[in-house]
Amino acid sequence: EQYPVGKDMAGKRRPVTVHEDGTVTFYMYAPNAKEVQVAGAGGYFSNEKITLESDGRGGFCRTVPKMHWAMHYYFWFVDGERVCNPDAGISYGCFTPINTFEIPEDGVDFYYAKEVPHGTVHICKYVSEVSRHLKECYVYTPYGYEQDLDETYPVLSLQHGVGENETGWIWQGKMNYIMDNLIAEKKAVPMVIVMSNGMVQTVTEKGERIVDFKLLENQLLTDIMPYIEKKFRVGRTKKMRAMAGLSMGSLQTSIIGFKHPEYFDSLG
Secondary structure, X not given: OOOOOOEXXXXXXXXXXXXXOOOEEEEEEOOOOOOEEEEEOEOOEOOOOEEOEEOOOOEEEEEEOOXXXXXXXXXXXXXXXXXXXXXXXXXXXXXXXXXXEEEOOOOOOOOOOOOOOOOEEEEEEEEOOOOOOEEEEEEEEOOOOOOOOOOOEOEXXXXXXOOOOOOHHHHOOOHHHHHHHHHHOOOOOOOEEEEEOOOOEEEOOOOOEEEOHHHHHHHHHHHHHHHHHHHOOXXXXXXXXXXXXXXXXXXXXXXXXXXXXXXXXXXX
C-alpha cells in the first residue's frame, strides 16, 4: 500500500498511526466524501488544514513529517464540515468533544500505566446548592483505600484549564497513573484527589458568559468539599488540604487559596 497504516485488534484501520520515526499517518473511511482534511488546534500541531489523499477504495490517507511529542488536540473536516471522528480517540477540550492523539517523548514514562498498584477513579454526582444543578466530579482514591478502612487521607482539589472540564485531568492528564507511579516510588504520600468542573459561569449585564470566581469559591467550599468529607475518609484540617491547578485552574487556585489560608495548607 502507498501509506503504512496501523490496525486495531479487529483488523480495522486506525485513524491515527504514530510511526517509530515520528511521522504520523491519518486515515478516514468516507466513501461518499469528496475531500477529507485534518488540522491541529494550534501549538505543536498547526491549525492549517492538511488534505488527505483518496486511496480509490473509499478511504482517505496521508502521512505527515515527524511531529513534536505532545498530546495533540486536532480536528477532522469532511467536505469542509468539521466533525469529531468516533473511531479516533476523543476527549473534552477547547469547549467541545475533540479528537486527541499522543506522541510520546523519548525516555519519559512518568505518566504510563505501569506494573504498580493502581488506585480507583470514582465518578460522583452531587447537587450544587450554589447553582441548583446536578453536577459531577471525579475523585481519585489511592491503592489500599478500600482495604485500610481506618486510614484518613490528605485531600487535593485539582482544577483543570480553560475549555476543559472535570474529565481533563484523567483523560488528557493521566493524573491517576502519575499518582500511582509517584506513590509506588514513595515520591508522594497516598492522597485523595478531587477534580471538579471549574467552568462556573454567570451572565453579565451585556449578556456575556464569564467564569464567576465567587460562585466557584462557594461551590468548592460549600458544595464539593463538604460532600467529599462526608463520602470519603479525608482529613478535615488545614494541614490535610491542598489545592492546585493548570492554567485557568492555577488562577482559581491563587484567588481561592490565598483568600482562604485558614482552609488550605498548600497551593500549587
